[in-house]
Amino acid sequence: MKNKLSNAIFTVCCFLSVSTALAVEPISPIQPVKNINLAQVELGKKLFFDPRLSLSGHISCNSCHNLSLGGVDNMQFSIGHNWQKGGINTPTVLNSSMNLAQFWNGRAADLKEQAEAPIVNPIEMASNHVLAIKVLETIPGYVIEFRQVFGSAEITIDRVTSAIAEFEKILITPNSRFDQWLLGDPSAINDYELAGYLTFKTSGCVACHNGPGVGGQSFQRLGIKDVYETDHPAQGKADVTGKVSDINVFKVPLLRNIELTFPYFHDGEVETLEEAVDTMARVQRGVTFTRQENARVVAFLKTLTGEQPSFNIPTLPPSGPDTPLPEPFL
DSSP states (O other): OHHHHHHHHHHHHHTOOHHHHHSOOSSOOOOOOOSOOHHHHHHHHHHHHOGGGSSSSOOOHHHHSOTTTTTSOSSSSOBOGGGOBOSSOOOOOTTGGGSSSBSTTOOBSSHHHHHHHHHHOTTTTOOOHHHHHHHHHTOHHHHHHHHHHHSSSOOOHHHHHHHHHHHHHTOOOOOOHHHHHHTTOTTSSOHHHHHHHHHHHHTTGGGTSOTTTTSOSOEEESOSSSOOOOOOOOOBTHHHHOOGGGTTEEEOOOOTTGGGSOSBSTTOOBOOHHHHHHHHHHHHHOOOOOHHHHHHHHHHHHTTOOOOOOOOOOOOOOOOTTSOOOOOOO
16 A cells, blocks of 8 residues: 555656746745855855864864865764864755754854854864964964955954855855756656655655755754654753753754765764665654655755855965964874
8 A cells, every 4th residue: 555655656746747846845946145245255265274273283164064075074973183073963064054053953043153163162173262363363364364354454253253154155055956946947857856855745854844955944853753762962952951842952954965965963873865864754754664765755855966166275375483383183
């Protein structure tokens, strides 16, 4: 009976026309970035790639949010200062401006606030804001650029994080095949992928995974229908609020470029997209997908991979004679 229903869904999908694409869908195309300060973007790009913001001089924002790897590092936990493992799986920086808050537990309200944290985290960049600013103040090229961008040569952590956040706003991935389908091109995805989207919708996944980011707009309890078993100590929003009601409540992750951003979930325990789909269907929706349904949903999710950010890697300004030397770990 299950297989017959699955086949029926697939058959219905085969007859969906372009009018479906033009109808109101829970997922919307990624729109071009608006109201961007291009001067801050260029400065923020340099700072994003500059390892001198770290104590060791080895770790930059791009170390964990690798823009060549979908904005992550494909590790369960990122490696930080002195080869320490991070405490939670690194979310992608791509399309992160579409999140209602930053970090799995939402402890940062926006990208600017988020950018402050890794610099001072002892298991990430392991520096502090005073030292990071001192480093930048002794690099003549940065002094000039901060003056050009902000109107004075003063370098503050507020200006640093503003520039990084402005750069991160342009890290969007538009024009995925699914976006092309949403915009009216019926040939952008095939019937098999379209069947996967219908399964994704009818199973209720779009209740949380919607909008242009296909997620990121709400907090939800992990394990609504079944227990999500993990040894990871993170308790979601409860780690911020202290409320029992917030235990295991996490920010819903973005599904854009999801095929690139493995491993999955806050604990990084799930290595494949196929397992992630089955796990979420079971623990969040109380649904058991057939192998065919799983494959179709995975095929649909892969249509969400968009155009990756493309730009010249910035040439960083050289250190000055008074720039504090890094303290590399051995």
